[in-house]
Amino acid sequence: MPEKTLKFLIQGGEANAGPPIGPALGPLGVNVLQVVEEINRKTGEFKGMRVPVEVVVDTDTKSFEVRVGTPTTAALIVKEAGIEKGSSQPNREFVGELSMEQVVRIAKLKMPDMRAKSLKAAVKQVLGTCQSMGVTVEGKRAKEVIREVDAGAYDDLIGKAEEELKEQ
Numbered sequence: 001m002p003e004k005t006l007k008f009l010i011q012g013g014e015a016n017a018g019p020p021i022g023p024a025l026g027p028l029g030v031n032v033l034q035v036v037e038e039i040n041r042k043t044g045e046f047k048g049m050r051v052p053v054e055v056v057v058d059t060d061t062k063s064f065e066v067r068v069g070t071p072t073t074a075a076l077i078v079k080e081a082g083i084e085k086g087s088s089q090p091n092r093e094f095v096g097e098l099s100m101e102q103v104v105r106i107a108k109l110k111m112p113d114m115r116a117k118s119l120k121a122a123v124k125q126v127l128g129t130c131q132s133m134g135v136t137v138e139g140k141r142a143k144e145v146i147r148e149v150d151a152g153a154y155d156d157l158i159g160k161a162e163e164e165l166k167e168q
Contacts, residue, residue: 002058002059002060003056003057003058003059004028004056004057004059005054005055005056005057006024006025006054006055006057007052007053007054007055008020008021008024008052008053008054008055009050009051009052009053010039010043010050010051010052010053011048011049011050011051012043012044012045012046012047012048012049012050012051012071013040013043013044013045013046013047014040014047015036015039015040015043015053016036017032017033017036021035021036021039021055025055025057028057028059028062029059029062030057030062030063030064031062034064035055035064035066038064038066039053039055039066039068042066042068043068046070046071048079049071049075049076049078049079050071050072050075051068051069051070051071052068052069052070052071053066053067053068053069054066054067054068054069055067069113070109070110070112070113073106073110073125073126073129074086074129074133076106076109076110077096077098077106077126077129077130077133077135078096078133080098080102080105080106081095081096081097081098081102081135082096083095083096083135086132086133086134086135087133087134087135089134090131090132090133090134091134093134094134094135094136095133095134095135096133096134096135096136097135097136097137097139098130098135098136098137098138099137099138100137100138100145100154100157101157103123103126103127103130103137103145104119104123104154104157104158104161105161106126107119107122107123107125107126107161108122108161108164108165110122110125110126111165118162119158119161119162119165120149120155120158120162123149123154123158124146124149124150127142127145127146127149128142128146130142131143131146
C-alpha cells in the first residue's frame with residue numbers, strides 16, 4: 001500500500017480545488033472535491049487563519065486521510081486579541097491585550113506542537129510571542145508576566161488547565 005503524503009498551508013475553511021491542492025492531488029487519482037470538502041470541514045474553526053494540513057493518499061485504493069495541524073501561535077494571538085497584525089515596534093507600540101486565561105487557552109491548543117515539557121513552559125513561549133508582537137497581557141508587558149509566571153503567580157490557573165489537558 002504505497003502512501004503519498006502532501007503538505008499544504010491552507011486558509012482555514014477556504015480551501016479550493018485550485019492550486020496548490022488540485023494540481024498536487026489530481027495525478028494521484030483521488031476525488032479532489034471530496035478532499036477539499038473534508039479540509040474545509042476540519043479547518044472551519046480556524047477561519048481566516050493559515051492552517052497546516054497533511055493529506056495522506058493511498059495510491060492503490062485512492063482513499064485519503066486529512067490531518068489538520070494548529071495555526072501558528074502568532075495567528076492564534078491575533079485572533080484572540082482581535083487585532084489585524086502584530087506591532088511594527090513591539091517594545092514601544094502595543095496593539096492588543098490578552099487575559100491570562102486567553103494565553104493559557106492558546107498554550108493548551110499549541111501544546112502538542114511545542115517542545116515544552118509542561119504547560120507552564122508552553123505559557124511562557126506564548127508570552128514570548130506576545131512580547132515580540134506588541135501584545136500586553138493583563139495590562140502589563142509580557143516580560144513582566146513571564147517573571148510573575150516564574151514566581152508562581154498563575155500556578156492555580158495553569159495547574160487547573162493542566163488537569164483539563166490530562167483528562168482529554
